[in-house]
Structures are given as structure tokens and as C-alpha cells.
Amino acid sequence: MACFFIDAIDSRFDSVFGASNDYNFGIHWVFESCFANHENEQDMDESKIVLFQGTGKAWLHQRIEIPSPNRGEVLVRILGCTICGSDLHSVHGRRQVATPSVLGHEIVGEIVEFGDDAVRSAVDGSPLSEGNRVTWSVVASCGDCYFCQHDLPQKCSVAVKYGHNRYERTAGPTGGFASHCLLVRGTRVVRIPDELPLEVVCPSSCATATIAAAMEAAAIRKGDTAVVIGAGMLGLTACAMASKQGCANVICVERSESRRILSRAFGASLSLLPDQLPSVLAEATAGRGADVIFECTGANGAFVSAMDAVRVGGRLVLVGAVFPQEPIPMVVERIVRRNLAIVGIHNYAPKHLVQAVQFLELHWHEFPFANLVEKWYSLDQMDEAIEHAGDQCSIRIGIRPD
Numbered sequence: 164m165a166c167f168f169i170d171a172i173d174s175r176f177d178s179v180f181g182a183s184n185d186y187n188f189g190i191h192w193v194f195e196s197c198f199a200n201h202e203n204e205q206d207m208d209e210s211k212i213v214l215f216q217g218t219g220k221a222w223l224h225q226r227i228e229i230p231s232p233n234r235g236e237v238l239v240r241i242l243g244c245t246i247c248g249s250d251l252h253s254v255h256g257r258r259q260v261a262t263p264s265v266l267g268h269e270i271v272g273e274i275v276e277f278g279d280d281a282v283r284s285a286v287d288g289s290p291l292s293e294g295n296r297v298t299w300s301v302v303a304s305c306g307d308c309y310f311c312q313h314d315l316p317q318k319c320s321v322a323v324k325y326g327h328n329r330y331e332r333t334a335g336p337t338g339g340f341a342s343h344c345l346l347v348r349g350t351r352v353v354r355i356p357d358e359l360p361l362e363v364v365c366p367s368s369c370a371t372a373t374i375a376a377a378m379e380a381a382a383i384r385k386g387d388t389a390v391v392i393g394a395g396m397l398g399l400t401a402c403a404m405a406s407k408q409g410c411a412n413v414i415c416v417e418r419s420e421s422r423r424i425l426s427r428a429f430g431a432s433l434s435l436l437p438d439q440l441p442s443v444l445a446e447a448t449a450g451r452g453a454d455v456i457f458e459c460t461g462a463n464g465a466f467v468s469a470m471d472a473v474r475v476g477g478r479l480v481l482v483g484a485v486f487p488q489e490p491i492p493m494v495v496e497r498i499v500r501r502n503l504a505i506v507g508i509h510n511y512a513p514k515h516l517v518q519a520v521q522f523l524e525l526h527w528h529e530f531p532f533a534n535l536v537e538k539w540y541s542l543d544q545m546d547e548a549i550e551h552a553g554d555q556c557s558i559r560i561g562i563r564p565d
């Protein structure tokens with residue numbers, strides 16, 4: 164698909180952005196030709212954003228004035244953003260997203276400017292200043308609503324979610340497929356240690372922190388047998404974290420051979436095809452089943468397998484099902500009589516992002532996190548990047564503004 168550059172800050176074009184999401188291709192070409200010579204001249208003062216307009220529609224590339232942080236906001240220059248599986252769900256229409264929007268939420272950036280009254284300290288209390296390399300909680304929360312007051316800031320009733328909200332020109336960009344991002348009030352920031360490569364740390368604000376939250380829910384005990392279903396970014400991270408928490412066995416279940424091999428490098432003691440699990444698990448646990456299972460694929464079949472594989476009194480932690488699925492029949496008695504704990508984990512609290520970055524800092528040499536970003540693309544290459552990210556062989560593809 165073609166890319167179109169237009170200048171969004173010129174007031175003559177207000178009508179284009181006001182009422183409709185359906186941009187007219189003819190208009191794009193006119194704008195492009197109007198500003199053909201204008202683009203390079205203003206590179207230094209401009210910010211780039213790439214707007215998702217809906218499944219099957221071209222990405223809309225815009226150059227806008229570099230946003231100014233309002234009261235309580237922080238302006239960040241984006242260094243890199245990896246493409247999460249949920250970005251792919253949005254792009255391919257498996258879940259609804261408001262358009263136009265700046266997608267991308269696994270972001271690392273550098274602080275450029277603080278707005279008046281902006282918080283100048285990280286989640287751990289350390290000071291923040293211009294030039295710091297940072298990531299931040301995928302959800303900005305108010306701190307006052309019922310959910311914020313009950314340990315679920317990720318479900319804040321007035322949350323701003325990076326890479327998910329409709330783009331409003333007046334509010335500024337809040338997604339990762341851009342050169343700059345505005346951190347709104349209520350965003351919890353974490354500093355990134357200098358030695359952590361971008362490849363390692365970009366996924367921390369989604370996948371790694373979500374698994375940190377899943378680990379808390381799993382309450383692993385030393386010697387446990389954990390099953391991890393799926394060896395994408397979530398599953399590989401779960402294998403690594405479960406292995407460091409003292410599991411006797413970490414059994415990864417994955418259909419892809421290359422991902423099964425990869426899971427062994429991330430701490431899985433065994434890597435199996437789905438139909439191999441019942442017999443292997445029975446042997447490993449004297450027929451009891453797994454103490455804890457992390458379901459990281461979202462597939463109904465994986466949930467059904469997990470229900471069979473978890474032991475009496477075991478914990479089933481559901482992480483992958485972040486897009487709508489067909490309903491499935493379930494005998495509730497099986498949950499009751501087997502004393503199962505089934506918990507869903509969606510997003511995370513700021514403390515989990517701190518844990519995620521700490522985990523990566525401690526263990527990124529031990530597990531090949533640095534190899535999981537197969538390739539970086541520029542903002543001009545969104546189509547190629549999305550296509551590459553959909554390839555089952557790749558775990559992560561990244562976007563860098565320059």
C-alpha cells in the first residue's frame with residue numbers, strides 16, 4: 164500500500180480531519196504535491212505520526228508540529244516501539260479500535276520536556292529529568308476512581324491507554340508509531356538502565372509487565388510444575404520468569420517447532436506439541452497435573468487443554484485471550500470439585516512494570532531477549548513491518564522513527 168504525507172497543522176485542512184474517518188485518496192495526493200518541497204525543510208521541527216484508519220485502509224502518514232506538553236504532561240521522543248500481538252489483532256480487525264489512532268504501545272523514549280506541574284519522579288521515587296531513557300505504564304490512571312482505589316489502576320474508569328485511543332489533534336499523539344509521544348497526567352514512568360538494549364526493553368511495557376502480573380497471580384512455590392501454553396513473547400517471558408522462581412519443571416506447549424526450540428533457551432525444561440502434554444505431564448507429576456498453568460495464546464482449545472492439565476487445587480492463569488472468541492461449553496462442577504483457581508490477567512499495575520524492567524536488567528544475558536526483535540523498520544515502512552510481524556517465525560518486529 165502507498166504512504167501519503169500531508170501537513171495536519173495547516174488550518175485549511177481542518178475539514179478533512181473534522182467529521183469523517185474516510186480520507187479521500189485524491190486529497191492526499193494534492194496535499195503531498197503541495198508540500199513536496201516543504202517536508203525536508205521542516206524535518207528538524209516536525210513530529211511524525213502514522214495513523215491507523217481501519218482494517219484494509221492505508222496508513223495515513225502525517226507531519227505535525229512537535230507537541231507541547233500541557234500542564235501535567237511530559238513530552239517524550241520515541242526511540243523505538245515493538246509491534247505487539249494486540250496491534251496485529253487491531254490491524255487485522257480481530258478487535259475493534261477507535262480510528263484514526265496511533266497504535267503501538269511497547270514504547271521506549273527519551274524525555275524531552277516537562278509540562279507545568281508534571282511529575283518529575285519515576286514509580287520507584289527516583290528523579291526524572293530531560294534526556295532520561297524511559298518506558299511507562301500502558302495505562303495512565305486517575306488515582307481516585309473505584310478501581311484505582313482498589314488495586315486495579317489498569318482498569319481506571321477514566322484511563323488513557325497508550326496506542327489504543329482515538330487520535331485527537333488537540334490532545335496530541337499517545338501511541339508508539341510516531342516520533343513523539345505525550346505522556347498524560349497519571350502515567351507512571353520507569354527509567355531504563357543504560358545497558359539494556361532497546362530490543363530487550365521495548366516489550367517491557369506490555370508483554371513483560373503483563374507476565375510479571377501473571378506471576379504474582381500464579382503464586383509459584385519452589386518445586387512447582389508450571390505449564391506455559393504458547394511460546395510467543397508472553398509465553399517465552401513466562402518460561403523465563405517461572406524458571407527463575409524455582410519451578411522444578413517448566414513445560415512449554417507450542418505448535419511451532421522453531422518456537423519450541425526457542426522456549427528451551429528461555430528456561431523451559433521441556434517443549435512439547437499439544438497432544439504430547441497429557442502423558443508427559445502425568446509422568447512428571449505422578450498423575451496429579453500441573454500446579455500452575457499460564458495460557459498465553461487465547462485459543463479456546465488451549466483453555467480446554469489447560470482445564471484438563473491443571474491439578475486439583477491448581478492455578479490457571481489466563482493471559483492470551485485479548486480478542487473475542489466463540490463461547491465454549493464448560494461444566495462448572497469441574498472447577499468447584501477440583502478447587503481450581505482461574506484468574507484472568509489483563510494489563511498490569513505500575514509495580515509490575517518496575518518488576519519487569521528489573522527482571523530484564525538481571526537476566527537479559529541469561530535468556531536471549533535481545534534476539535527476539537528480528538528487525539527494525541522505519542515509520543515509512545509500516546506495511547512491511549506489519550506483514551513481517553504477522554510471520555509466525557518472528558516474535559517481535561520493531562519500529563524506529565529514524
Ligand SMILES: [Zn+2]
Binds near residue numbers: 248249250268369370
Ligand atoms: Zn501489547
Ligand SMILES: [Zn+2]
Binds near residue numbers: 310319321
Ligand atoms: Zn482511576
